[in-house]
Amino acid sequence: MIEFSHVSKTYPGSNDPVVNDLSFEVPEGEICVLVGPSGCGKTTSMRMVNRLIEITEGEILIDGEPNTSMSGTQLRRKIGYAIQQIGLFPHRTIADNIGTVPNLLGWDKNRIKGRVDELLDLVGLAPDDYRDRYPAELSGGQQQRVGVARALAADPPIMLMDEPFGAVDPITRDRLQDEFLNIQDDIRKTIVFVTHDIDEAIKMGNKIAILKQGGVLAQYDTPENILARPNSEFVSSFVGGDRVLKRLSLTRVGEMDLEPANGGTDDLLRISGGLSVKDALSELIGSGHSRAVVEGEGENGLLTFAAIENLMGGASGQVTNDGETSA
């Protein structure tokens, strides 16, 4: 667990903090996304966790211990670190790059070699093909996979990821995000993830911390709650005018509570249960009918506009200014 406790950062010679009294908790095994416009202090906040930037006031606790209880380098060897520009060592092979932290920790050669192959497999790169190559021989997407593998190398319980999928095209990014979420299902790391992209935040985060200019926490909540109940005009406009549609993208139609489809549905559009409600709605509108059949594992369900409205629970977009996020 990572706990930010009244964390502030002010650079010498400046009166304006770049991070201002930040307090929140990242529960064990969850991804917390820090998101906000540029200059909101999200990267600074992340870099204070492994003390690449030192805190001015407050403290960051890792499993209850202040992160100042050991030296910066010792701390950083226990925390995975992946950044947008990747920063692979161009003069080292892929295997050497991934083995960096295990090597610093003094693992023996065979153990490192085994771990490198395991990680290459995990991120979908055939070890025999990639182990001995240099970073310049890899595509951007492959390099980002290696960057993630390198961050995971010593199996750190905590990871910091600063736009780790930022340097690739949207299709590759989408695939890398999916793959990483699959990996995360197994490895259950506690992750601080920085992005400027609200869609990525909604997709990757168990929790989202929205920061605004001056490093002030605007809202900290689950993606569902942030979309359903933004606590201020700032959050509402940051998540975008299509936040209702974004909420629909969080659920698959197969997970909806639908009426069974009985008879008389032969001429209706059939939709796969794996589709997001947002995509299903788009298909439904496109079909020209007001109903469609969702093909589930058991019996088929009937998707209607009413069912979608029902899913939204009527709370379709009032900004609550009291900051409360209770259901």
Place this chain on the structure above:
Amino acid sequence: MSNPALLLLQDVLEEPKLIDWEWLRENFWEDIVPAFQGHIFLSFISVAVALLIALPIGILSARYRKVYPPVTFVTGILYSIPSLALFAILISIPAVGLGPTPVIIALVAYSLLILIRNTVAGLDSVPPETIDAARGMGLTNRQILFRVELPLALPIIVAGVRIATVTIIGIATIGAYISGGGLGALIFDGINRQFPTMIIAGAVLATAMAIIADLLLLGLERYLRPWARARKA
């Protein structure tokens, strides 16, 4: 006509026998080989000493940017002093005197600018994100310098060593004027004795040495950059 060079020119024009092969054969072991060895010694020692001085100063200049302008100013002045004048100044210092010492000092002084500049350029060429990633993974400053920055800067540093070496091999010939030895001794003797064979032997060998040293260092530069040889997938 008192200038030996003009006398020589006159001789050559009268009797154009440029290379006396017999003399070369007879004096090969006695004169030519020692001169060649002496030249290698002068050049190698100078480059080595210059590197020992330039590397730390270069690293400091890259780290503490304020140091860099005064460093380039001083080494730039050293670089621009005419070599004969520098030799004259050095031999007038009692503790230095004649011989190889002032020559080595002068050659070191000439290489500093190139070597320091290339060290700084090499360290500057290391991508900042590579250093950030290294720090973020828990490398200490010393580990970042020796495992990341210097290996990545090395090809550019070696490129500087190439330029410095070729320059030094050339200038070292003038060192014979103050009894520094080396191939310059052959050339000066040849001029004084109006004997073109010695001049040509000295000049050809010095040139050959410079070219070979350049190629060897080019090979080293390539060898130090295996990651650049690897083709894009």
